[in-house]
Amino acid sequence: MNERTKERHFHQAEHYWASGLYHQAIEAFKRVLATDPDDSDAHAYLSLCLMQTKRPHAAMVEAQLALRLDPMSVVAHLAMGTAALAKRQAAAAEKHLTQTIELDPMYVPGYLRLAALRAFQGDAKAQRELLDKAQSIDPENEAVLVELGELCLSQGDLFGARRWAEEALSINPEQLDAIVLMGHIALRDGRLEAAQEHMIWALQEDPTDTGALGLLSAIKARKNWFLGLWWRYNTWMNERGVQRMIVILIGAYIAYRVINQMLIASQLDDAANLVSYLWLGVCAYTWFGPALFQRSIDKELNKVTLADDF
């Protein structure tokens, strides 16, 4: 009875996972684990879902549990490597992702994550080699084609990026990441309307997709310099991780106070006031920027419709 219930929940969870419905998949994997807390695969997939919903700490714990239960599990090593990469632990990510490929040299997700690690390390050549290897294993893997396209885009090769995105779309015309990639290519090309159409297309497929929402944000940022500035600032900060972000903010605060104190000591009260107002302005902007940005995106989401000729 228990085994059958567990299997049912597992199939449901896998279905959600494959459809990219990560929140639903998390709940389904939790139901599997409520039935059998020692299911290594459920822990590993739960970890991968948690990574998709930006919960790296919990993902790491679940990956560790999965590995403890089955040290030879390919998915558990993949989950552990993915979580380590998210926590910027390059050595641990390297170890587990290499192990993933050693355990199963035909496992494409292993190559994809290792390629992501190489991207993190700034080694575009090794990243390309791993993606080529992944493509040679599974030439029709849409995720690999999109990754190849994204690599081209990051190198400014718009033609190459478009070619890979179109190839992914020729295999699956509903491939969300490829649609989003096409939107980014159009945006980089200065074709704002085309980017917007792709964004709408992607959001109509899945309004919660982080890639599609990212494209929407990028388009909004391009249209409005006030929000664009906040978007760039926020992206730059997020790339640094929480601890570094706090250090940067505290550093900026100390710099402001020291400059203010120096100006007061030099009896330049007007200049000190000006610096204080500027600081206040920056604070207000960073406090209210996210709320304004969210409002603007929500407004955009409410009027998502495709042009008749798209």
Place this chain on the structure above:
Amino acid sequence: MTDATYHIIDEPRPGSLSKWATNPFWILLTLMLGGAWIGWCWFAFNAVAIGSATLKKEIAWMVGSMVAVAAAVLIIGAMLSQMGDASLGYWIIALPVLKIGAGYYVYVMQYRSFALYEYYGGTVRNGMFVTLLAFLSRGYVYDAIGQPFWQVVLM
């Protein structure tokens, strides 16, 4: 929160105080505008209310920052005779840095639990009025504390 009994480590476990939970953004703002004492107390209360997964860590950070601020005040006080007014102005920058730095770190920790708490449909109260009240009553609280040492540590 869910019919499954499996509990993921970062998921909050709200208790009976959850009806008083608020967005930690308001608490951080209160810490800056109304004084550290109310920010520290409110962060601790909110952590209990939402059943934060990092409850102990958050409280430890709050207590630690209070101890650090008190220690910094004592050190600056002991060095007072050796430093001029000009350098004192720079040294006291350490106090708001300690308070806001720790407050921001706790905010980041608590916000993760809060986001999940909110996602699962937990009640959220608007903290704006408490923030305003703390800001407007700041002067009265400062006077009520009386002792300069505690005024510097708690405000």
